[in-house]
Each structure stands twice: as C-alpha cells, then as structure tokens.
Amino acid sequence: MQILVALEGPMVLADGRASQLACDAVVIPSCAPHAIVHGPTRGLLLYLSPEWFADPTWVMSPSAELEEWVRLSRIAGVDQLGVASRDWPRSGLEATRSIMTALCLPQINTHIAGHPAVRELMQLLPDRLDGPLRLTALAGEIGISVDRLAHVIRSDLGVPFRSYVLNLRLHRTYQLLATHRTLTDAAHSAGFADAAHFSRVFRRMHGFAPIELVRHTQRILDDSLI
Structure with a gap:
C-alpha cells in the first residue's frame, strides 16, 4: 500500500477507471492502477507493508473507488504530512515520523496480522526470498490446506x-540497492530471475523504470516506524 502526499499544493490523481480527483494526500490500495495527472514538483511517497493493514477498515480492494482513497487519508490524518514535510529531509523527516507514529499509525492498525498461519508465513518468508516460494509447499510446512492459507x-x-511476495522482493531489492549493490546482484538476492525481471515488475507496479527512481528521488531507509 502507498501513501502519497503533495508538498506544494494539490495534485490531480487518476485511477484505473480514468476517474480523476484533486487532493492533497491519498492512501492507494495494493495493486491498484493509478497515475499523477499533474501536480507539484515535490511530493512524499511512503510504501507500507500490507501486514500493517490487518484492520479491515484499511484492507481496501484494488477496485475501491478513488474517493475512498482520499477519504481514508483524511481519517488517518495523512493530509497533515504535507505541511510537516515541506522542509525535507531534515526537520521534515522528523515531523513526518512524529505524525505517523502519533496519529496515522494508531489509526492504521500496526499489529501483526491475526491468523496464526499468516503470522508463521510472515516469519518464514524474509529468509527465503532468494529462492522460489510455492504456496503449496509453505502450506504443507505450516500445516494448513493451501486453499485455506x-x-x-x-x-x-x-x-x-x-x-505479497512481489512486494517483499521489491522491498528487499530497494534495501540492497541502498547498500550500493548492483541492480543485477540486488535483483538476484531478492529472488528475481535477473535485473530485467525486476525492471519489468517494477515498471508494471510503478509505471516507470527503476533507473528513474535512482535519478530523481531521495530514498531514506528508516525502520523506526516499523
């Protein structure tokens, strides 16, 4: 799931239905097609792991309407991040962390997902991202039917x-790239077949090539919100 905040005035966002809406902030469901039609030159984009949203209030279907994305951002106070983050990355980072911790995250259920099988799966997956992951095998190991899992x-x-696995692999690749690993090495270590495979998945999920992320954004790896 993504949180997108405009830092210098509102943006116009479009969803997969070509609906458009002006807003200052939005919570975007996992796997939901979207695009920024136009808006300010600076913004804040937060990627949050799906397990942060175990509360049914926050588990939005990719088919949820654009108005619901905006409504949810207001419930959590995400729109307040825009003013707090304008002095980025120094005091803006501190302000963003404070607001997320004090206001947004309590609204977004930060507890681990409820079902024991999901908890066990989430503990197993991070150490296995460098190889193939098959739900049938994992279900047998956990002791639950594959359909139920x-x-x-x-x-x-x-x-x-x-x-979910693709999200984990992408995040692992980002972490490795931040340690100055090559794209090929980072992609392999995260379980992608090669750098081209990673690039295809990245482009499909984000709409642009990963090299653009490196060129035009500032990424700060920060585990203090987790």
Missing part, C-alpha cells in the same frame, strides 16, 4: 500471496 492471506493482508 490462500484465503487467510487475502483476508488478513488484503492482497493475494503472489502480490
């Missing part, structure tokens, strides 16, 4: 197993 993953995390 697939159901509770979608229910607790709001996304299917494959999408």
Whole structure:
C-alpha cells in the first residue's frame, strides 16, 4: 500500500477507471492502477507493508473507488504530512515520523496480522526470498490446506500471496540497492530471475523504470516506524 502526499499544493490523481480527483494526500490500495495527472514538483511517497493493514477498515480492494482513497487519508490524518514535510529531509523527516507514529499509525492498525498461519508465513518468508516460494509447499510446512492459507492471506493482508511476495522482493531489492549493490546482484538476492525481471515488475507496479527512481528521488531507509 502507498501513501502519497503533495508538498506544494494539490495534485490531480487518476485511477484505473480514468476517474480523476484533486487532493492533497491519498492512501492507494495494493495493486491498484493509478497515475499523477499533474501536480507539484515535490511530493512524499511512503510504501507500507500490507501486514500493517490487518484492520479491515484499511484492507481496501484494488477496485475501491478513488474517493475512498482520499477519504481514508483524511481519517488517518495523512493530509497533515504535507505541511510537516515541506522542509525535507531534515526537520521534515522528523515531523513526518512524529505524525505517523502519533496519529496515522494508531489509526492504521500496526499489529501483526491475526491468523496464526499468516503470522508463521510472515516469519518464514524474509529468509527465503532468494529462492522460489510455492504456496503449496509453505502450506504443507505450516500445516494448513493451501486453499485455506490462500484465503487467510487475502483476508488478513488484503492482497493475494503472489502480490505479497512481489512486494517483499521489491522491498528487499530497494534495501540492497541502498547498500550500493548492483541492480543485477540486488535483483538476484531478492529472488528475481535477473535485473530485467525486476525492471519489468517494477515498471508494471510503478509505471516507470527503476533507473528513474535512482535519478530523481531521495530514498531514506528508516525502520523506526516499523
């Protein structure tokens, strides 16, 4: 799931239905097509793991309407991040962290997902991202039917197993790139077949090539909100 905040005036966002809406902030469901039609030159984009949204209030379907994305951002006070983050990254980072911790995250259920099988799965996956992950094998290891496991993953995390694993692999690649690993090495270590595979997945999920992320954004790895 993504939180997108405009820092210098409102933006116009479009969803997969070509609906458009002007807003200052938005919470975007996992796997939901979207695009910034126009807006300010500076913004804040936060990627949050799906398990942060175990509260059904926050598990939005990718088919949720654009108005719901904006409404949810207001419930959590995400729109306040815009003013707090204008002095980025120094005091803006501190202000963003404070607001997320004090206001947004209590509204976004930060507790681990509820079903025991999902908790066990979430503990297993991070150490296995460098190889293939098959739901059938994992279900057998956990001691639950594959159909039941697939159901509770979608229910607790709001996304299917494959999408959750892709999110984990992407995040692992970002972490490795931040340590100055090559794109090929980082992609392999996160379980992608090669750098081209990672680039295809990245472009499909974000709408632009990963090199653009490196060139035009400032990424700060910060685990203090987790």
